[in-house]
Amino acid sequence: MSAAVAPDEIRKHLVKLDRSRVCVDPNDIVEIVESVMASVHGDSDSINVKLHEEITALAAYIQQAKAEISSIGADEIKHKFIPDAAEELSAVVTAAETATHEIFEAIETVEALSETVAPEAANVIAEAATRIYEACAFQDITGQRISKVVKMLERVEHKVGAMLAAFGEGVMPPGDQAGPACKPAPASAPAEPAAPNKDDELMNGPQLPENAMSQDEIDALLASFD
Amino acid sequence: MAAVDKNMPILIVDDYKTMLRIIRNLLKQLGFNNVDEATDGSQALQKLRDKEFGLVISDWNMEPMSGLQLLKEVRADTKLKELPFIMITAESKSENVIAAKEAGVSNYIVKPFNAATLKGKLVTVLGNF
Numbered sequence: 001m002s003a004a005v006a007p008d009e010i011r012k013h014l015v016k017l018d019r020s021r022v023c024v025d026p027n028d029i030v031e032i033v034e035s036v037m038a039s040v041h042g043d044s045d046s047i048n049v050k051l052h053e054e055i056t057a058l059a060a061y062i063q064q065a066k067a068e069i070s071s072i073g074a075d076e077i078k079h080k081f082i083p084d085a086a087e088e089l090s091a092v093v094t095a096a097e098t099a100t101h102e103i104f105e106a107i108e109t110v111e112a113l114s115e116t117v118a119p120e121a122a123n124v125i126a127e128a129a130t131r132i133y134e135a136c137a138f139q140d141i142t143g144q145r146i147s148k149v150v151k152m153l154e155r156v157e158h159k160v161g162a163m164l165a166a167f168g169e170g171v172m173p174p175g176d177q178a179g180p181a182c183k184p185a186p187a188s189a190p191a192e193p194a195a196p197n198k199d200d201e202l203m204n205g206p207q208l209p210e211n212a213m214s215q216d217e218i219d220a221l222l223a224s225f226d
Numbered sequence: 227m228a229a230v231d232k233n234m235p236i237l238i239v240d241d242y243k244t245m246l247r248i249i250r251n252l253l254k255q256l257g258f259n260n261v262d263e264a265t266d267g268s269q270a271l272q273k274l275r276d277k278e279f280g281l282v283i284s285d286w287n288m289e290p291m292s293g294l295q296l297l298k299e300v301r302a303d304t305k306l307k308e309l310p311f312i313m314i315t316a317e318s319k320s321e322n323v324i325a326a327k328e329a330g331v332s333n334y335i336v337k338p339f340n341a342a343t344l345k346g347k348l349v350t351v352l353g354n355f
Contacts, residue, residue: 100244130341133248137338140245203287206316213318
């Protein structure tokens with residue numbers, strides 16, 4: 001590339017680039033090129049040399065980034081590791097839920113029998129059943145925690161997908177190497193999460209113990225309104 | 227406060243079947259057997275408009291309609307606005323409690339909870355039973 005290339009010529013190239021559906025905002029490239037051109041001073045030859053060095057360094061940087069993305073297996077992360085991890089976590093939730101309801105079936109059967117035993121024994125059964133119900137709340141809490149992790153994985157999957165689409169050739173699998181064009185996201189790719197509204201921002205699920213208010217603290221806060 | 231009618235219909239709302247079953251069983255142990263269920267706010271709102279209930283016990287984090295939105299809808303409805311509404315949720319930040327209180331929640335239970343806490347809140351909201 002020559003430093004003598006006129007901005008109009010650059011823009012023509014960018015229009016062409018845009019028509020090829022490359023995932024780069026042409027305005028960003030204009031900004032980059034103009035900033036590079038503004039950064040060079042001196043006669044025409046030194047401008048040529050300096051600009052060539054800058055562009056060469058930029059190209060090397062992009063190639064290095066593509067090589068690094070390729071070496072970490074970003075495509076495999078997006079298409080295999082993250083979906084597999086989400087699937088495994090969902091299986092954990094399902095298994096825990098199934099087991100919990102088995103426990104419920106058993107204790108409800110025992111509770112039904114308590115009507116046929118002495119009152120003292122019935123009380124013991126009722127107390128034991130209560131403790132079992134309380135303990136089984138773990139499934140609700142763990143389920144919510146795992147759902148949070150799955151949502152985080154989906155966000156990572158989306159970001160990795162966006163990175164793959166941006167760098168295109170060289171990091172995409174052979175079947176996907178149609179150049180760095182903005183292809184439609186595959187059906188399995190998660191959509192960009194919608195911006196949360198004020199109420200959505202209050203839905204964070206279970207907190208870690210050090211961040212959670214206790215029931216006593218909540219009661220005190222509620223009482224402060226009276 | 228009038229005596230609590232243990233036959234009054236109670237609507238419990240949660241998107242986890244496990245939690246619905248836990249609350250239903252704990253209510254049953256306390257003598258409340260007339261319990262109906264919904265799995266999100268919009269389903270709950272429809273049931274509340276179709277039938278008269280004496281109490282709502284709702285989770286917060288549900289889709290498409292959250293427990294907070296359900297609470298706001300209930301308080302904005304002239305026929306439902308006085309309905310006792312207890313939130314049972316894992317949302318345990320002060321901003322959640324404040325938002326629920328400002329929306330008109332009757333009481334607030336943080337998960338995981340025990341039977342004694344549930345009973346205590348029912349007494350606070352409904353009276354002794």
